[in-house]
Amino acid sequence: MESATAILINRHRLTESSLIVHWCAPDLGLFKTVAKGALRPQSAFAGRLDLFVTCEVVFLPSTKSDLHSLKEVHLVQPRLQMRNSYARVLAGTYFSKLVELVVERETPLGSVYELLQKSLDYLEGHEPSTRLVHRFENKLCEELGLGQVSAGAAGLLHETFHRPLPLQRAQLLEVLEVADGADAAVPRHDFT
Numbered sequence: 001m002e003s004a005t006a007i008l009i010n011r012h013r014l015t016e017s018s019l020i021v022h023w024c025a026p027d028l029g030l031f032k033t034v035a036k037g038a039l040r041p042q043s044a045f046a047g048r049l050d051l052f053v054t055c056e057v058v059f060l061p062s063t064k065s066d067l068h069s070l071k072e073v074h075l076v077q078p079r080l081q082m083r084n085s086y087a088r089v090l091a092g093t094y095f096s097k098l099v100e101l102v103v104e105r106e107t108p109l110g111s112v113y114e115l116l117q118k119s120l121d122y123l124e125g126h127e128p129s130t131r132l133v134h135r136f137e138n139k140l141c142e143e144l145g146l147g148q149v150s151a152g153a154a155g156l157l158h159e160t161f162h163r164p165l166p167l168q169r170a171q172l173l174e175v176l177e178v179a180d181g182a183d184a185a186v187p188r189h190d191f192t
Contacts, residue, residue: 004056009100030100030105033070053077054077055076115140133176138153
């Protein structure tokens with residue numbers, strides 16, 4: 001058995017009652033587990049396998065594949081406030097998918113994990129902004145050893161890894177543009 005503190009960054013159905021859960025941990029990197037029976041009403045995993053939660057996970061490593069068997073999950077940080085805003089969920093999804101795109105599986109992440117954790121913690125209490133998106137991309141380039149980038153980090157990531165950026169980036173920037181336009185249309189009053 002192995003254990004780790006990890007952020008749940010993705011999940012999807014394996015069978016009618018089981019899930020494949022993608023995790024991000026500082027020492028283990030990106031890894032996947034199967035949560036057998038997770039969708040059953042009386043499952044020990046019920047209410048614990050939501051996006052962006054940080055958990056203490058216990059799993060049995062597989063000797064045949066990269067899909068390990070999840071045994072226990074203990075919530076450390078649920079990040080419940082992220083679910084109050086579509087923009088927050090979209091930003092968290094984009095950040096998670098971008099990390100999945102650019103790092104190797106089951107390789108220690110260190111500072112990349114810390115960047116994702118801090119970004120999700122920020123989104124817990126704040127709405128995302130275009131500035132936050134660019135800052136995350138710039139910092140990710142720096143952490144990956146691509147150097148400090150003041151602008152165009154998304155393009156650099158695309159060129160370096162030869163993969164299209166996650167679709168959530170365009171969706172998020174569109175949502176933020178609409179939100180910025182709505183904020184500009186509301187008259188501001190200075191009551192000081």
